Amino acid sequence: MKLSLGECAELFRLLNEDEDPSILAKLKSEEILIRWVNYHLRKNGQERQIKNLGKDLVDSFAFTHVLNRLDKDKCTLDSLSGEPADQAQSVIDKALAIGVPDLISKEDILGGDEKILTLFTAYIFNTKHGLEELSEEEYAKCAMIDDDVEGSREERAFRLWVNSLGIDGVYIDDLYDGLSDGWTLCKVVDKVDPTVITWKNVAEHPKNYQFGNPINLKEAIAGCKGMGLKMIGIGANEINKKDKKEILATAWSICKTHYLKLIGGKTEKDLVAWANERVGAKASPISNLTDKTNLSTGKFWIELIATIEPRGVDEELVTAGETEDDQKMNAKYAISLARSIGAVVFMVWEDMVAANGKQNLILIATLFELAQTYGKDKE
Numbered sequence: 001m002k003l004s005l006g007e008c009a010e011l012f013r014l015l016n017e018d019e020d021p022s023i024l025a026k027l028k029s030e031e032i033l034i035r036w037v038n039y040h041l042r043k044n045g046q047e048r049q050i051k052n053l054g055k056d057l058v059d060s061f062a063f064t065h066v067l068n069r070l071d072k073d074k075c076t077l078d079s080l081s082g083e084p085a086d087q088a089q090s091v092i093d094k095a096l097a098i099g100v101p102d103l104i105s106k107e108d109i110l111g112g113d114e115k116i117l118t119l120f121t122a123y124i125f126n127t128k129h130g131l132e133e134l135s136e137e138e139y140a141k142c143a144m145i146d147d148d149v150e151g152s153r154e155e156r157a158f159r160l161w162v163n164s165l166g167i168d169g170v171y172i173d174d175l176y177d178g179l180s181d182g183w184t185l186c187k188v189v190d191k192v193d194p195t196v197i198t199w200k201n202v203a204e205h206p207k208n209y210q211f212g213n214p215i216n217l218k219e220a221i222a223g224c225k226g227m228g229l230k231m232i233g234i235g236a237n238e239i240n241k242k243d244k245k246e247i248l249a250t251a252w253s254i255c256k257t258h259y260l261k262l263i264g265g266k267t268e269k270d271l272v273a274w275a276n277e278r279v280g281a282k283a284s285p286i287s288n289l290t291d292k293t294n295l296s297t298g299k300f301w302i303e304l305i306a307t308i309e310p311r312g313v314d315e316e317l318v319t320a321g322e323t324e325d326d327q328k329m330n331a332k333y334a335i336s337l338a339r340s341i342g343a344v345v346f347m348v349w350e351d352m353v354a355a356n357g358k359q360n361l362i363l364i365a366t367l368f369e370l371a372q373t374y375g376k377d378k379e
Contacts, residue, residue: 010131012138029173035120038064040069040130046087053121054114058309060087063109063124067094070130076100084110089091095120100127122173155244157346157359158251161258164344165191174249176242182216185239185250189223194224202229214240221250229253252358259365271364275300278307290363292355297321298330301363302337308371311340327353338363343370 011024014035024032030053038049044065050056057063060079067075074097079090088106096102100123108116159175167187172178179185183204190197201219217236224231231250238246260266266274268289276285282303284294290339294300299321306313317333319326331349338345343366347359 008129008131009134009138010129011036012134013131028177029122030118033118033125036125036129036131037066037121040066042187044069052114052120055112057117057121058110058112059084060091060109063091066124066130067098067224070124070128071098080129089172091230095124095127098128100124119171119173153348153351153356154248154252154358156348157351157362158248158255160346161255161313161362162188162251164346176244176247179247180217180240180242182214182218182220182236182240185220186216187225188254189220189227192222192261193227194253196223198222224250224254227254227257229257234286256358256361263365263368266365266368268361271361274368275304275364279303282298282306288357289360290357295360297327297355298334298352300331301334304364304367305334305337305341308367308374312337312340338367341370342373343367348366 011032012021013304014032015021015023023371027035033053034050037053041048041050041062046065046268046358048061050062064077064080068077071094074225075094082090085106088109091109092102092104092106100120103123104116104120108120155175159172162175162178162184163171170184170187172184179188183202186197186202190199202216212235215326215344217239219230221234221236231253234246234250256348263271272286272288279285279300283300286294286300289295297320299318302313302318317329319329321327321330328349332354334352335345335349343363345363345366347356347363353360
């Protein structure tokens, strides 16, 4: 889970007095979650603070107070006087009561595994963060932060894509951290093409972390080249050092290959021709997937989705797309429609309005695959 002001403006509440909001862009997700837990502890009248998401959580004290802050009716403080195992089980029961997925056991809490407890904490936050809404002035301060918006959106999209692949043991909450170890990147490449990774060259837990990672990354890059990807200028050491540009480029190359492979090796040109044929005269044809003139209004996407499942489209909700507000409304509606027919969508409405070619390729490939499922393809 990647935490940022762009995705949750209420994180503004976690700033210390006189602290610049831009600091949140520099913190890791784990550091923000620690601030979040401590925020709720203070709000619940507790002086105690945690310094990590492992051993400081094993006694269930922090979890119990955070859950109590989120829902005082379903998450009382009564269990704090019980035995450690009972307290841990109570935390799980209360988390389930407010909608947190069934992820861990009481033994996991008592064991203090930082990776497991970080994931559990993140899911609690994602279910209900309990941070107060911001004033207009506070929102304005958040909006002024330059947080590499496009890069942040791409990180989010590719992170969600990696997690959607259903790879055993793979879940990342930060694309740069997640892929820099080489092991996870090898797993992703193997998922897309199981023939290109030589696993005897890969170590899940290298004894020498700095030495082991480049070895794994070299194998991952070799695997990418084995799939026919052009990895020009992309090096193992740079990915190991979490170079954002190179990691985003690598993730996109693999993601693109994954989606084109899913639909039988169609090219972007094939997909554009397919979409234009289906939409016909209902919207202006597009020249490519970065055609801002005809894609940013959102109407083309709505009409394309309507050819797959017309019953879900309410024409009264479709705007002319002539103003920024109309484009935003259409884009949000198009994304909602796509999800309603089973599409896994990683883009946000800003991507659609900007005619982001990468996100548009993922969307059109997904819609192409769905068209086959619905049995209405015109080819």
